[in-house]
Amino acid sequence: MADLGHLPEDWERALVVVAHPDDIEYGIAMAVARWTTAGKDVAYLLATRGEAGIDGMDPSEAGPLREVEERESAAVVGVDVVEFLDHHDGVVEYGLPLRREIAAAIRRHRPDVVLTINHELTFGGNMLNMADHRHVGLATLDAARDAGNRWIFTDLLDDGLEPWNGVQWVGISATTSPTHGVDVTGYLDAGVASLEAHRAYIEGFGQEFDARGMLEGFAREAGSRLGCELAVALQVVGSDLERSGVPTPAGNPAASVSDSPWPLLRGTPGLGGGSRRRRRSWRRQATAGPRLFAPSPTATPPPWLHRATRRPRS
Numbered sequence: 001m002a003d004l005g006h007l008p009e010d011w012e013r014a015l016v017v018v019a020h021p022d023d024i025e026y027g028i029a030m031a032v033a034r035w036t037t038a039g040k041d042v043a044y045l046l047a048t049r050g051e052a053g054i055d056g057m058d059p060s061e062a063g064p065l066r067e068v069e070e071r072e073s074a075a076v077v078g079v080d081v082v083e084f085l086d087h088h089d090g091v092v093e094y095g096l097p098l099r100r101e102i103a104a105a106i107r108r109h110r111p112d113v114v115l116t117i118n119h120e121l122t123f124g125g126n127m128l129n130m131a132d133h134r135h136v137g138l139a140t141l142d143a144a145r146d147a148g149n150r151w152i153f154t155d156l157l158d159d160g161l162e163p164w165n166g167v168q169w170v171g172i173s174a175t176t177s178p179t180h181g182v183d184v185t186g187y188l189d190a191g192v193a194s195l196e197a198h199r200a201y202i203e204g205f206g207q208e209f210d211a212r213g214m215l216e217g218f219a220r221e222a223g224s225r226l227g228c229e230l231a232v233a234l235q236v237v238g239s240d241l242e243r244s245g246v247p248t249p250a251g252n253p254a255a256s257v258s259d260s261p262w263p264l265l266r267g268t269p270g271l272g273g274g275s276r277r278r279r280r281s282w283r284r285q286a287t288a289g290p291r292l293f294a295p296s297p298t299a300t301p302p303p304w305l306h307r308a309t310r311r312p313r314s
């Protein structure tokens with residue numbers, strides 16, 4: 001049943017903020033390929049270099065190697081701006097310093113939309129999410145608002161970083177509660193190539209890894225929910241999609257954006273902007289629908305569950 005709405009694409013600049021090299025390639029790289037093909041400008045910001053992600057390789061070697069692999073992954077889908085914050089893999093802390101750094105990046109890049117990774121406890125079912133993902137995802141959501149308020153992180157003004165209120169919405173990948181989808185039919189090859197660019201990381205699994213089968217499986221399931229062959233699913237928050245003419249998907253209350261927990265950030269005069277109607281109606285919505293990442297009895301656990309648990313083949 002098609003219960004996801006088509007993600008609006010009436011924007012020009014996106015900033016993708018994640019914790020590790022490979023987070024984007026498991027999630028939204030196919031959508032990024034579609035967007036850059038259409039001429040949109042996409043930049044990546046990673047909190048870490050993923051140096052703790054290969055059990056058989058010392059972090060001092062893995063970090064620089066994985067940075068190179070991430071830049072190759074990005075180039076495959078048309079992204080040449082890849083920035084790294086200097087947090088350590090596995091021990092990223094949620095807090096004001098992280099929010100400040102991401103807010104600074106948002107003010108520098110001035111994106112129309114921001115994308116990040118699932119910040120929930122699980123990927124669905126009992127599949128525990130990683131602390132780094134939770135902390136970076138939540139900090140990104142917060143920073144999208146912080147970036148627009150000149151009285152938060154005032155030292156950023158000293159660096160010439162004026163408030164940026166232009167973020168229309170934040171899209172969350174690998175979420176248990178998707179509301180929208182991007183039709184990526186025709187972009188599977190780019191997504192596979194982007195994931196397979198993480199050669200050292202994949203070799204570190206020490207077993208065969210079917211990147212194509214995994215990405216295609218996720219994309220087909222999302223496609224069935226969007227009404228196309230292949231899709232990337234996202235939970236979108238902070239948007240005003242009704243006003244942009246996008247129909248609210250039937251049967252998915254999470255997509256009822258007039259009740260978004262966030263104000264519309266674009267064009268609002270600082271914190272707490274948005275229409276009176278929206279201010280009155282801010283309240284959290286229950287979410288519904290089948291889970292994108294629900295484990296099936298036959299599914300191989302995704303690599304992010306057992307990263308750093310196997311030595312690479314010698």
Ligand SMILES: [Zn+2]
Pocket residue numbers: 019020022023130133304
């Ligand atoms: Zn990760």
